[in-house]
Amino acid sequence: MLTGRLLFGSGNGSLTIVQNRITAFWFKGKELALAFGLTLSFSRLGSVLNFFFTQQFEIHFGIQWTLWGGTLLCILGFISAITVSVLDKVGMKQLGLDGVIQQESKKVRVQDVRRLPLRYWLLVLTIMFFYNGVFPFVADASKFIQDKSAGYSQQEAAYVAGAVYDSSLVLSAAVGILIDYVGLRGVFAVGCAVLTLPVFALLAFTFVPPLVSTVWLGITYSFAAASLWPSIPLVVPQATLGTAMGLATSVQMIGIGLSNLIVGHILGTKSSELKIPLWRWQQMMVFMLANTVACIMASVCLNVVDKQQGGTLNRSTKRSSAAEVRQPVDTAPLLDEVGDEGSIN
Template identity: 30%
Template structure:
């Protein structure tokens, strides 16, 4: 779920605002001053009337874009903006048995549904921010990407209704075009409306809501399928299509949030006389040749780690049914524990890493813990809740410690390219490994598949150990304590700043 890493990536914008995102958002006091100046000038009477107040009169707190109460209302819509996308992304995982049986698919074909989501994002990771900044603007861009998500889910459901798997694949491709770019738009809105300590909290809340969407999907879609089959009177591709169409209502809800956010942002722009927010990302592919060795090692860690997480969750339901004799409901519950833990753990672990530092040590800890979890699932019959809980904690910890390190190894003007390239090869790896995992499972079974995932984690472990020694040899700052990093940042910051 590559999309939720955008949330982790932008968490450091609150800690390194000048090196990650050049936000145009005003502080609360500046907003109030702007609002007062607007309400005091006759030329801007129309702007004051937008808030429903007469010229020269103060706006109510809930209608005042510069007031915390109004921004909390905006935050609610901001958090739900990506709910539908995250809910529907793992529809195949939540209905793995039903999809494979009703559409008569093998595992390799089933995993194509995840591969087709990732393929467009090999390119769109570079283009999403550009389209928001230079072409559509944040408001129109968010609505367009939300429409792509809605249309993609509808095509996906229609493909099941008419029993045409290739139509379902097209739907996932269209869905992928909107999914990743919508996450970029969501983060841009956050930077535009919040800053400082608020921004850190906002990104944590957005990430928690995203994980909530994935968790609800995992635990409710099986029940939805059962209820639809009771109404239809039988199971089959018609029931599957109807269930996926019902899941698409969450995308419509997110589209409604995009429309409301567009209205509120346009209104705030008129009242506060501010510009639209930008992603702040500058993409120059020529910068790739200048990337240092530590950054390439971060890329290897990223791909090696995440390809052992998301494809496994996509195939997890049947794994827990066949190996541990779980019921489908129990299998869906244990398969969703990674997302359940990630929701509250991500902001807490992010805060911990910020306060302690030592990013490489945390990444090593997360990778080793993940390897132990996969080995437990592969070679033991211990209760899988233990391994999946470890997986959930380590998954959250790695994202909090890994993604901010990119800002430590590349200059500011290369950050957009570095993050775009990192997400691009991550999506490429996920697409390829999704197809490979399906083929391995069809031909060799779950044990070999788990060994394959363990080998991917070992690649990530080797890369992070090499990174540790390279950083130590070059006296880099990737593994500094928080206090040492703050001191270094203070020494390198001009007195004028």
């Protein structure tokens, strides 16, 4: 089972990187946040369907057929990936960009990663700290709801926990349209982090119905995802976009993995049958709060640096497009070839 999960995780991570690169390439300067929002909506649709149907499917057909169903979905995803790859290749040839991008990409070296702009690294930290508070919580939310709040069955608790993804499914596309129109990506990043703070405080120290907190978290998650990920193509050259997306995803996954280990240590049990004391859950929520505070600090620094470097992240799509016409960056090389100490800030 561990081998299978490792293989699935490695494939899923690589797929996410390529998917983000293709989306960013074709929608940069257009409806970029909307494109990422729609991508997120379909991803969350899969999560929602999993919450609602997988357990029932397993009850009726057994675990073996459930796994074969997952295999079929992976095959459909593989066919879709081939189709998208062909369309991407054909589109680049029609625009005459395939040779240019390949030529510029060859100039990128592994050691050049350290010369990615400061705004990029602040974006990566903001993404990591925000997701550190979302995914580890969702993974244990069903158990938390059952342990803290009486009267929830396992299925009901799963539905309440899944409200994070339900909200994201409904809102992501609309949020993408809004961000494309008004810009203010950096401002939204700070706002999402600040507004996420009460979520974990309510869960830890009050008896407000957990559905309120999960829906609230889903809303802030929708805004964060639609503002943070589409910001990466705005601060790195096109030729390095795949590398930048890959690094961001890797750092995000490392952060989530470490957070899951810390949460597991805090909760102190591997059994899903034993009730975990409330004080342990409160410690877990404090850890989530700490990640959110770190996210706020990183996003504030991001806005300060972005303001000093022209305010790209907080421009609307129209103003960003106008700026790109004056100073195109899609095919800008990673490094200034005049000297070795150049920067891409």
